[in-house]
Every structure is written in structure tokens, then in C-alpha cells.
Amino acid sequence: MPQKKYMEVPSDEPRGRNISSYFRTLSIKSKSSDEVGLNHVVPAPGTPVSRLQTLKNSPESHRHVGADSDDDWNANVDSFDSPPPKHIEHIPRRSGSVHSLGPGLVMSQANTSGPLRRTPQLEASPQLEALYPSLTPARESPGMRASPGRDPAPDDLATSAQIEELNALNAKFLRFKKVITADNVNLAELKRLSWNGIPRELRAVSWQLLLGYLPTNASRRSDALARKRAEYTDGVAQVLGADHTRDTAMWHQIAIDVPRTTQHIKLYTYAATQAALQRILYLWAVRHPASGYVQGINDLCTPFFQTFLASHAPDVELCDPALLPRATMDAVEADTFWCLTKLLDTIQDNYIHEQPGILRQVRELEGLVARIDAELVVHLRAQGVEFMQFAFRWMNCLLMRELNLEMVVRMWDTYLSETPLGFATFHVYVCAAFLVKFADELKDMEFQEVIMFLQNPPTRDWGVKNMELMMSEAFIWQSLYKNAAAHLRA
Amino acid sequence: MSSRKKTLLKVIILGDSGVGKTSLMQQFVNKKFSHQYKATIGADFLTKELPIDDKTVTMQIWDTAGQERFQSLGVAFYRGADCCILVYDVNNAKSFESLLAWKDEFLIQANVSLPETFPFIVIGNKIDIDENKRVVSYKKAAQVCQQLGNVPYFETSAKDGINVEEAFDVVSRNALQQEEANDEFNDDYNDAINIHLDGEAGNCTC
Numbered sequence: 109m110p111q112k113k114y115m116e117v118p119s120d121e122p123r124g125r126n127i128s129s130y131f132r133t134l135s136i137k138s139k140s141s142d143e144v145g146l147n148h149v150v151p152a153p154g155t156p157v158s159r160l161q162t163l164k165n166s167p168e169s170h171r172h173v174g175a176d177s178d179d180d181w182n183a184n185v186d187s188f189d190s191p192p193p194k195h196i197e198h199i200p201r202r203s204g205s206v207h208s209l210g211p212g213l214v215m216s217q218a219n220t221s222g223p224l225r226r227t228p229q230l231e232a233s234p235q236l237e238a239l240y241p242s243l244t245p246a247r248e249s250p251g252m253r254a255s256p257g258r259d260p261a262p263d264d265l266a267t268s269a270q271i272e273e274l275n276a277l278n279a280k281f282l283r284f285k286k287v288i289t290a291d292n293v294n295l296a297e298l299k300r301l302s303w304n305g306i307p308r309e310l311r312a313v314s315w316q317l318l319l320g321y322l323p324t325n326a327s328r329r330s331d332a333l334a335r336k337r338a339e340y341t342d343g344v345a346q347v348l349g350a351d352h353t354r355d356t357a358m359w360h361q362i363a364i365d366v367p368r369t370t371q372h373i374k375l376y377t378y379a380a381t382q383a384a385l386q387r388i389l390y391l392w393a394v395r396h397p398a399s400g401y402v403q404g405i406n407d408l409c410t411p412f413f414q415t416f417l418a419s420h421a422p423d424v425e426l427c428d429p430a431l432l433p434r435a436t437m438d439a440v441e442a443d444t445f446w447c448l449t450k451l452l453d454t455i456q457d458n459y460i461h462e463q464p465g466i467l468r469q470v471r472e473l474e475g476l477v478a479r480i481d482a483e484l485v486v487h488l489r490a491q492g493v494e495f496m497q498f499a500f501r502w503m504n505c506l507l508m509r510e511l512n513l514e515m516v517v518r519m520w521d522t523y524l525s526e527t528p529l530g531f532a533t534f535h536v537y538v539c540a541a542f543l544v545k546f547a548d549e550l551k552d553m554e555f556q557e558v559i560m561f562l563q564n565p566p567t568r569d570w571g572v573k574n575m576e577l578m579m580s581e582a583f584i585w586q587s588l589y590k591n592a593a594a595h596l597r598a
Numbered sequence: 599m600s601s602r603k604k605t606l607l608k609v610i611i612l613g614d615s616g617v618g619k620t621s622l623m624q625q626f627v628n629k630k631f632s633h634q635y636k637a638t639i640g641a642d643f644l645t646k647e648l649p650i651d652d653k654t655v656t657m658q659i660w661d662t663a664g665q666e667r668f669q670s671l672g673v674a675f676y677r678g679a680d681c682c683i684l685v686y687d688v689n690n691a692k693s694f695e696s697l698l699a700w701k702d703e704f705l706i707q708a709n710v711s712l713p714e715t716f717p718f719i720v721i722g723n724k725i726d727i728d729e730n731k732r733v734v735s736y737k738k739a740a741q742v743c744q745q746l747g748n749v750p751y752f753e754t755s756a757k758d759g760i761n762v763e764e765a766f767d768v769v770s771r772n773a774l775q776q777e778e779a780n781d782e783f784n785d786d787y788n789d790a791i792n793i794h795l796d797g798e799a800g801n802c803t804c
Contacts, residue, residue: 361665364616364637371634403615403637403665462670496674500640509639556658559643 281307284314293317293324302525305518305572312419315412316443318524319450333439340442344387347394355394362389362401369406370513373425375414380430384437385409388445392452399459404504408451411517412444454528458503466503469536470495473502476540480585484547491555498562502539506531510542510567515575522579533590537582542567545578605655607773608678610708612700613685614693615664618723621756622685623661626766631757638663641675648770657770669703676708680780681717681773683765686734688722688753694734694742701746715779717772719750721765726755 284307287298298317306314316322323332346352366385370376376385388409393401414424417440421427429437457465474495478485488495501509508516519538523530543550546565550558567574611619620635620642627644642661647654660675662668676682682704686693701718710716720743722734736753743751750772752765 361615368634368636371636400667402667403663404639406637459667461667463667467671494674496671497641497643500671500674504639509636556645556656560645563643 277307281310284310288313288317289326291326293326295324299525299527302521304522305576306521308418311517311521312416312443315415315520315524316447318527319447320527321443321446321450333443336446337439337442340391340445341438343391343395347391348387355400358393358401359390361403362386362393362406365389365403365406370410373414373513375417375425375427375429376410378428378430380428380437381413384429384441384444385413388413388441388448391445392449395449396452396456398461399456402459402463402504404501405448405452405459407505407508409444409448410508410513411520412447412451413440414513415517416440416443416447451531455531458532463504465532466500469503469532469539470499472536473499473539473543476536476585476589477543479589480540481544481547484544484551487551488558491553491558493555493558497559499539499543502542503535506535507539507542510565511570511575512568515570515572518572518575519579534582534586537586537589538579540585541578541581544581605653605774605777607655607657607680607770607777609657609659609681609683609769609773610676610679610704611659611661611683611685612704613664613683614687614690614696614700617664617685617687617690617693618756619661619664619685622683622721622723622754622762623659625756625759625762627659629759631759637665640668640671650770650774655770655774657766657773669707672703672707676704679704679708679710680776681719681769682708683719683721683769684749685721685723687724688734688739689724689727689731691733694722694739697742698746714747717776718746719752719765719769719772720746722751722753723756725753725760726758 280301284298284301287294287301288310295317298314302314302318313322317324321336323329363386366382366389369382369385375381385406389401389406392405393399417427417429418424420432420436420440429440452459455465457463458469459465474485506516507519511519523534526534542565543562546561550561553561611623613619615637620638621631623642623644624635625631627646638661640663644659644661646657646659648657660679662672662675682701684697684700686697688694697720704710704718705713705716720739722736722739725732739753740751743749750768752761752768754761754765756762
């Protein structure tokens with residue numbers, strides 16, 4: 109049973125420390141963000157920068173919250189070990205316009221085969237600083253800020269918080285860039301950084317490196333990619349060719365699922381997208397006869413597809429792939445296939461006959477929650493609620509039905525940095541944190557309400573802060589329990 | 599809580615993937631239709647309060663996933679059911695042929711005490727689609743339902759809301775009957791976990 113092995117966390121020691129301090133910071137922040145809500149607002153007037161906004165695009169709540177905890181952030185920002193406040197770049201998309209980083213900062217026009225050649229635009233960062241020399245404001249003492257008696261002009265406060273966040277973003281970006289542009293990428297380092305979220309512009313490359321799809325050795329990349337992409341094209345030609353007997357039941361199942369995949373995002377309503385997903389899923393299914401296509405795998409395609417496509421289409425959610433160059437789309441499709449394959453390799457027993465991986469995870473989840481909040485489990489049992497009734501889907505679709513796609517993507521930054529066990533093992537701890545978050549409410553509910561609540565949890569509007577808090581909690585549970593596996597077999 | 603328990607009717611919807619199980623449930627409970635339902639994973643759950651004659655009952659509906667791969671978890675959802683709705687798509691022959699398999703699968707996994715009298719109903723959905731595409735005739739379907747043990751048969755359009763109320767009205771009456779029979783049968787009926795379930799299910803396949 110390969111899955112029995114529990115976490116090997118790479119160079120765990122410093123990270124462990126950081127995460128818990130991160131966790132403390134986050135709990136404070138997240139509370140306030142809950143109170144304020146996560147509404148988009150117009151940035152404060154007089155902010156220097158239309159440019160800034162495109163980079164930043166942060167809800168007001170985040171800004172205030174950021175202002176509250178500047179010390180923590182500043183203390184952390186300069187250290188590699190610490191979690192930078194990366195959340196600003198992951199705010200859920202509501203309005204189309206705010207999102208792209210602006211043409212000057214989108215890092216990729218070329219195909220992914222030459223990620224490193226795209227770096228010139230990264231050099232925009234010093235330029236950016238030159239444009240806004242006042243980006244580093246003199247630090248006020250925290251006391252001054254927090255003092256309720258004094259009332260600093262809210263604009264100033266917001267602006268300086270904004271600037272600090274930008275600087276943090278920039279610093280983070282440079283740290284990633286340094287790792288990724290090395291001749292030989294230090295994977296352990298990339299994992300460590302990625303745990304706390306990957307900058308949007310570097311995500312495609314980072315994911316491909318973390319999954320082992322892209323070679324760490326820069327000189328081998330373009331050959332390797334060319335080979336894999338050709339292999340995919342050949343594979344598709346073969347299984348769709350005249351010599352291959354079509355598995356009609358499987359083809360049909362995929363064909364009815366693809367048009368109902370992520371339909372609320374325009375990208376997935378286009379024929380070109382659906383045709384690509386159909387090919388990807390069918391080829392994967394044919395190549396993995398032990399499981400074949402299982403509903404839910406269609407969902408797992410989308411974070412890859414969208415992330416890789418975003419390198420070529422700034423407004424990816426509205427993009428019609430048919431309008432992109434053929435070679436670009438072929439590359440995105442092939443990369444999606446291979447990365448999906450890599451991911452599914454780590455959770456294969458979720459989808460084979462009787463889905464033992466999922467049954468195990470649901471059992472583990474129940475055991476874990478019994479440890480964390482015994483009262484909750486007692487209550488659920490008394491109400492006749494079985495974990496299988498709500499958690500099956502959490503495992504089968506990796507919480508993709510409960511969270512918006514943007515948050516799933518952020519979650520995958522962390523999961524991929526836990527490769528190879530992120531999706532099989534760490535996910536269970538995340539689900540525990542997810543459930544326990546609602547423990548108080550659930551304890552006041554009867555069977556029917558519990559099921560309805562968990563079928564439709566109030567998490568589709570969650571933002572990055574909620575996600576990061578949840579994952580930090582999961583990390584703590586994992587640190588506490590991963591080597592004490594006896595509870596999972598209870 | 600009052601001494602007399604609220605009447606709960608538990609209903610399960612089964613059938614092949616894409617025949618419109620979710621749409622039927624949504625049309626019945628929320629009176630709406632959408633083209634955007636995602637494939638159901640595991641099972642979805644909705645409830646509806648219904649007047650039946652002079653009493654009000656609560657119907658709890660489990661809308662299950664259609665893909666065969668998910669059948670192994672039926673146990674978690676089927677147990678304690680009072681009625682089972684078998685759905686097929688009148689434009690899809692295979693979904694019709696699967697009806698018997700779904701019925702058998704349900705009886706095995708739900709651990710029903712009297713399989714012969716357990717209430718099923720069959721729904722042929724998507725009658726709004728072009729008549730030329732239809733592959734299962736009313737006559738054929740009605741005939742098969744009779745062979746299945748005189749199972750009531752309805753043809754519906756979840757999209758246009760045709761006949762959905764009528765079908766669920768029969769579901770609720772038959773479920774209530776079953777529930778009352780169960781009640782007499784079992785004084786302390788409270789959905790208790792049947793500890794023999796696994797063993798029995800395992801034995802009969804040997």
C-alpha cells in the first residue's frame with residue numbers, strides 16, 4: 109500500500125516554526141476579514157497609481173487588516189523563511205477588468221517551453237520602483253498606528269499599507285524568480301516557497317516543476333517539453349484514430365460531463381475548450397484502465413488548463429481558445445494532460461474499483477475530527493449523520509465543489525509543494541480544518557440541517573485569507589498527528 | 599420533542615448518468631430548471647414539506663450519482679429509504695435497460711426487509727426532446743414496469759415541469775404507506791445503524 113506512508117516533510121524544521129507564527133498572524137487577520145466581508149472597493153483616492161491597482165487589486169478589508177498587522181509582515185518579509193502576504197494577488201475575480209497584472213507585467217507570451225526567456229518583463233520590477241520612488245515609506249511605530257486616540261488620515265494609512273503589500277509582493281516575486289531561473293532549480297526551496305502561495309505569473313512554471321513534469325535542469329527543458337507534447341499528440345491521434353476501438357461507454361460518460369464542467373466560467377462554454385477536455389480525459393482514461401474515467405476527474409483538469417492557458421491569455425476566464433494560435437493551444441492541452449496524469453498518479457486508488465482511497469480518507473477524516481473535536485463527532489453520530497454522506501465528494505473532487513476555482517488554485521500551490529502526498533494525505537487534514545471551522549454551528553443542527561449545510565457550505569465566496577488560515581490549521585493538525593497514525597485507524 | 603415523531607419520508611433517486619435525476623429533484627423542490635447542474639458526486643440532498651391528506655410530512659430526497667463507479671457507497675445513502683425512484687431518459691435506450699440493475703442494486707444495498715412490497719416508481723424523463731429522437735415508447739416502458747412488479751410509471755419533463763408533481767405525489771403516498779408499515783413493524787424506528795448489514799450483503803454474493 110504505497111499510500112500508507114505518512115508525510116515526509118522536506119527540511120521541516122524551520123518551516124514548522126514559521127508556519128505556527130504565520131498561523132497566529134493569520135488568525136487575527138482572518139477574524140477581521142470575516143467581520144468586514146470581502147467586498148471589492150475602489151482604492152483610496154490619491155493613491156499614486158493606476159498601475160499599483162492593477163498589481164494589487166485588494167479589497168479594502170485586506171488593506172485595513174494589513175495595516176493592523178504591519179509589524180508582523182515587515183518582520184517577515186525580508187526573510188526567506190517567512191510567509192509573505194501574498195494574498196493580494198489571489199483575490200477572487202468578480203470584475204473582469206481588475207485582474208490581469210497589466211500587459212507590462214504579464215510574463216508570458218511565448219509558449220511554456222521557454223519560461224526563462226520570458227523574464228525580461230520581470231525586470232520591470234526595478235523599473236516599477238524607479239517609477240514610484242516613494243514605495244518604501246518611513247515606518248511609523250506600531251504604537252502610533254494602533255493608538256485609537258490618534259486618527260491618521262485613512263487615505264495615508266491605506267496607501268502606505270498598500271505600498272508595503274506591494275513591496276512584499278515584489279520581494280516575493282523576486283525570491284521565486286531567483287529560484288526558478290537558476291540553471292538547476294532547487295526543488296526543496298521551491299516547495300518551501302510555494303507552500304505559501306505562488307505568484308500568479310510564475311504559477312504555471314512552478315507547478316510544472318513541482319510535479320516533475322518540467323525538468324529542474326534548465327538545459328533539458330525545451331527538449332523534454334517538445335518530446336512530451338509530441339507524445340501527447342501521437343497518443344490522441346492513436347486513440348481517436350481508425351485503428352482504435354472506441355470505448356463508447358467511457359467516451360459517452362466524458363461527453364456528458366464535459367459540457368457540465370465549470371459552466372459558470374465562460375472559458376468552459378467554448379467548443380474548443382470542451383473538445384480539449386474531452387481529448388485529455390479520454391486519453392487519460394484509456395491509458396488507465398484500472399480506473400477509467402470517473403466523474404470528478406473532469407473538475408481536476410480545470411485548474412491546470414486555466415493556469416497554463418493564463419500564460420497566453422491575460423483574461424483567461426473569458427478567453428476562447430479557438431482564437432489562440434494552434435501551437436499554443438496544443439501545448440496547453442498537452443501540458444494539462446501530463447500534469448493531470450502526474451497528479452492522478454498520487455491518488456490513483458481514489459478512482460479504482462470501490463474507490464478504496466476515498467473510503468480510507470473518509471475514515472481518516474472521521475478519526476482525525478474525533479481527535480480534534482470529539483463533541484462534534486458525537487453530535488453527528490447522534491443525529492445519524494455519516495461522514496460518507498458529505499465527505500465523499502470532498503475527497504472525490506478535492507473540495508473543488510465547495511470552493512471557487514481561484515481558491516482551489518491557491519490551495520494547489522500548497523498541495524503541490526507537499527508532493528507527492530499533498531493530495532492524498534495533507535488533503536485529509538485540510539478537510540478536517542474545513543469541517544471543524546463550522547463545528548459550533550453544526551452542533552446546534554439536526555440531521556437535515558447538517559446535511560443541507562455541508563452540501564452547500566458558505567465557502568464559495570472564501571478569499572485567500574480563509575484558505576490560508578484553513579491550510580495553516582491543517583498543517584498544525586498534521587504536525588500533531590501525522591506520526592501518531594493510530595488514531596486514523598480508529 | 600413531542601412524543602409523536604415528525605413524519606419523515608426518505609426517498610432515493612437512482613438511474614444512469616445524465617438522465618436528469620438532479621433536474622427532477624430541483625424541479626420538484628424548487629420549481630426551477632438549469633442547464634448548469636454539475637455531475638452529482640456521491641449524492642445531493644434536498645427536503646420538502648408536503649401535505650398528504652390531512653397531515654404534513656417532510657420528504658428527504660437523496661439524488662445520487664449515476665456513474666457505476668460510485669455504486670459501492672450506496673449503503674451510506676440507501677439505508678432506511680421509504681421509496682425509490684428509478685429514472686431513465688426516453689431518448690437513451692441504455693438508460694432504460696439499466697433500470698432492472700438499479701432496482702436490484704438498491705434492494706441489495708438498502709437491506710430492505712420485504713423486497714417484494716418495497717415501493718419503487720419509474721420515471722421516463724426528457725419527453726420535451728424531439729419525438730424523433732425518442733427510442734423507448736410509452737407502451738414498451740409501461741409493459742416493462744408491469745413486469746418489474748406493477749411499478750407505477752410516469753413520463754416527465756424536468757425541464758418544462760411536466761408531470762413532475764404528479765409523479766412525486768405518488769412517490770409521497772407510497773412512501774408514507776411504507777413508512778407507516780415500517781413503523782408498525784418496528785416500534786423504535788429511528789434509522790438505527792443495522793450492524794448486520796455488512797455481513798449479510800457479503801454473504802449473499804458468495
